[in-house]
Amino acid sequence: MSIIAVGSVAYDSLKTPFGERERVLGGSATHFSMGASLFTKVNLVGVIGEDFREEDIELLKSKGINIEGLVKKEGKTFFWKGEYGENLNEAITHETRLNVFAEFDPIIPESYLDSNILFLGNIHPELQLKVIAQVEDRVNFIAADTMNLWITTTKESLLKVISKVNLIFVNDGEAKLLTGEKIVVKAAKKLLEMGPDFVCIKRGEYGASLFSKEELALLPAFPVEKVIDPTGAGDTFAAGFLGYVDKFGNFSFDTFREGLKVGTVLSSFQIEDFSVERMKTLTIEEVENRLNLFRRYIR
């Protein structure tokens, strides 16, 4: 099986209460691909500039990530400068330079079209729709992530995306903003009425939940003792979740329930270091050990 991952590939300059880093590898498609590559074959779609470092290409390749869909364009790679205060759930953006990402026109290579799952990272809903149009008759499952910005600026397009995907990832605040509901459960139910089969609510350090029309799965977060940089935690969560589902090979709620645990544990590793540092060395054995610990805590 395999997953198509579409999203941003970026360089991030980050400041957290625990340190800072300049121009480190980031972006939703990067974090997702690095995480999911532990479980399955990832087919990456993104755009990079001429400044993109050869070592970063090599890193992606070393994880078995297919970069046929990673297009190099004249100009510079998407750049984001952000900071986290004591509340690690929220980033403050200091600078966003779209660079080559401004012209991102995601084309899915023919060789990707036998993939099982499509993951749409948090990009403009119109781009997400363009990708969906290319693959909806081919892949078995489509999941999309989004953010507040698109809810407030391009809600119509976003609602179209939501109506076409099997699963939508949102956080509490986004779910409430999208639906006008004050209580998360009610917001999730309203989102289910908009089309998707599943709604996954991410609550950062407070865990995650998955809603279908018939079922509900609730999970606390893994109790981390070390948080260095939360950037990419949401994409890594989606990567563990969908990576496990793809590897396991079916779309039953019980598989998803397990996927939720894998995503939770995978993102608990991601935040232990800056950028993709922890993912570079993470092994499937480390994930399984922490997963066993987590199962014991929540039993």
Place this chain on the structure above:
Amino acid sequence: MSIIAVGSVAYDSLKTPFGERERVLGGSATHFSMGASLFTKVNLVGVIGEDFREEDIELLKSKGINIEGLVKKEGKTFFWKGEYGENLNEAITHETRLNVFAEFDPIIPESYLDSNILFLGNIHPELQLKVIAQVEDRVNFIAADTMNLWITTTKESLLKVISKVNLIFVNDGEAKLLTGEKIVVKAAKKLLEMGPDFVCIKRGEYGASLFSKEELALLPAFPVEKVIDPTGAGDTFAAGFLGYVDKFGNFSFDTFREGLKVGTVLSSFQIEDFSVERMKTLTIEEVENRLNLFRRYIR
């Protein structure tokens, strides 16, 4: 088995986004007793004024709550006026009239001294110490609740309480404030070093966790669709937790793990209506049904 419950008995005037009520029954000892009475015999210790309504006495009696330790004094009952905004996790206090509670001198009746558990509601740590001195050689287990106010104003006394109890209830913020740690897990571990065998971290709508030196239990909150008034949710959580433990009859971590679930479910009922309204009619069957649902969600 039975539990001694020491704390405030009050009249509350409440405003929430869902309505308001004047001078309804409240107080930590009241909420705890009403909740725990579903599971076990409760021996209440508190003080009331001459304005305390006969119907409220009758309500407590109707739940089998022993009110031998509920003393009536000249003057008025403790009065609190509070409001909740969109963030139901935090109350804004508009008025606090201690009235007879200002002279509260908790005396534990001789007939209470064969109780199994002591629950100390959120009152002045010096009063908690006075109660501990009266019962520590008699009861098998002591649990205490506290609040930010005592951490900032009488920390020395509070640390004495923490060193003498078996279990301390705190929320995330209190745990961090008490220990100076930024990460909850680290704060909980530091609290364990201060003396208690167990630290229970309450996170309101985000769930709860229980730490011992060897074990850890994590729970999400029950996904409520109806929240009318969160007053007393923490005391009701403690009531379900300790009520179950007392009924089950041992202090093993596995019993506590189940108690945590019972407390979570019980408090999910409490917040469905103002004051003790929901607890008046709640049956053990309703609790068991929701507990089964909860077990399914978190499995």
